[in-house]
Amino acid sequence: MKSGPLRFATLHLQQEPIRLLTASLAKGRIAQSYIFVGARSVGKTRAAKTFAALLQCLEPTTGPSGAPDACGRCLSCKRVAAGSHPDVTFLRPLGTEIRVGQVRQMQELALLHPYLGKWRIFIIDPADRLNESSSNSLLKILEEAPERVVFILVAEQLEHMLPTIRSRAEIVTFHHPSHRSAREVIAQATGVSATTAACAYALTGGAFGAALALAGQEAVAADPLPLREAQVRFLEDLDRFAEHVQAGLQEAPSLEAALAALENPELPSFPPLLVSRRALVRGLLLAESLPAAFPVLFARVFLDTLDRGRRGVEKVLDGVIARQKAAYASEILKDMDKQFGPAVQALFQGQLTAFLECLRQWYEDIFHFAHTGDESWLLNLDRKEDIMALSLGRGLGAAESGIRLLSRSLELLSRHVQPGLVLEHVLTSIGGNAP
Ligand SMILES: [Zn+2]
Incomplete structure (x- = not known):
């Protein structure tokens, strides 16, 4: 998806999960682990990064609804966006799987105090790719992790995850937008015509984020x-x-x-x-x-x-x-x-x-x-x-x-x-x- 400042205000068509996340922050009730679940390309990864940015933001602002939002401009926000924040770690598959060795490395990091920010955050994406041994290893970390550690697991299907991991986490569901609203937002956000927006959306098979990135490109129409x-x-x-x-x-x-x-x-x-x-x-x-x-x-x-x-x-x-x-x-x-x-x-x-x-x-x-x-x-x-x-x-x-x-x-x-x-x-x- 097109990058830009990480702010919930710029995350399209996912008001409900955003409301849930910002409400938990406003009440000071941050869960230890979240599972962001939903179809491909609806904004889960971007939401995970944005939530991490908000948790670490040096000058949080409020969005249009009065809910907290990341500023998108401070050093911390910029580093999260660039993937270089020392307290925000991404865990991605090596090849087809997330391996147990990677999870063990994460465990060592989880024990350390946050270096710059308020939290130590791990984004596991896609968490569907944890295999049996890395899942079990993760579960052990979840059971023992110190405070100030937040895990965000990004997944397309909950069923692919251990029930014991699911039951510990707060589930945040991202719904697939309707074709109509997806097309409207693509046109609005990129400034292309309704036809080009529809074309980009169709070309990606209805993958909203991918279509948003595609819409501005020349070859589309x-x-x-x-x-x-x-x-x-x-x-x-x-x-x-x-x-x-x-x-x-x-x-x-x-x-x-x-x-x-x-x-x-x-x-x-x-x-x-x-x-x-x-x-x-x-x-x-x-x-x-x-x-x-x-x-x-x-x-x-x-x-x-x-x-x-x-x-x-x-x-x-x-x-x-x-x-x-x-x-x-x-x-x-x-x-x-x-x-x-x-x-x-x-x-x-x-x-x-x-x-x-x-x-x-x-x-x-x-x-x-x-x-x-x-x-x-x-x-x-x-x-x-x-x-x-x-x-x-x-x-x-x-x-x-x-x-x-x-x-x-x-x-x-x-x-x-x-x-x-x-x-x-x-x-x-x-x-x-x-x-
Ligand atoms: Zn900020």
Whole structure:
């Protein structure tokens, strides 16, 4: 999400959790641990940083409702925003998990007095990635931690956390905003037109924070392309995406940063692929019919492109590791080495998932429109003419079976069923109203 001063006044569409947090501060009742839970990209991480900033702020102010807010300007606020406050520590996964060693390091820090601020704060993000042993280790810390220590666990799903951790924490729920309010705020906050806001929102699949960051970028408002061009553009953009990842790796100052770049190459940083992916999905759905050979051929080219991208990234990664390995103890290096392969694999497999998810979102829009006729439900509101045409042409039943097909295919992919077969089957099934 776009950074700026960390203030609750600038956190959009989450009044309820903000009210809860500021009320607990106003009453002087700070919990030892909080779980900020809610969907991806609704502002949980930003809220966690802002709450940390407020707790440490040297000159707290009040927001419009009279509730306390961070000033966003003092040295302390600036350091929290920059990630350099000595009493605000972030715990992020190393590779796919937050490991027990990381939690133990945190434990040592938790015992120290705050260095500059009033509190020692740990933001564990995403806490869904704690594994069994790191969860147990965290629980032990929660049981023994001294006063003046606050843990903020950021998670998408409460179920992924130990019940014993959940029951100790104050749960702060972040709700998904409605499409309508999300689009309105994106337009207001970035100054783009309602159409561009709707487009950015749709391109990110309804991820509010990501859409907010994307809205101001040039590539967003592209004209729709005919199927053939969309297909070529999409495949080119996949190659460019791989180059973009490679460039990110080359710049990574450490192996941890390289892993983070692989784990989270924030999609708004590469908007063209979002645009061409949606153009391709639109073209496929609007096509009267697809040539019989299309599913097999396209699936092959798609997967070959992903494979090429993966190999290119692996090659660059080998170089990065070779250059930096002297700085690491051999055990840590071995441990990290084990995580790079799966991270690269997941990154490229993620492209296939994203493609199928985009298709599913279109089917969901067709379904909503056929069902209610209400356009405010549509994710792809900026393409409502297309959705209406598809809805009229195909009807509710086809939309429902499309959603089922895509959900099943996504599940098969997550279980590592051969991606080529999954993709071919989807493309064959959606191939327009072929005679
Ligand atoms: Zn401040």
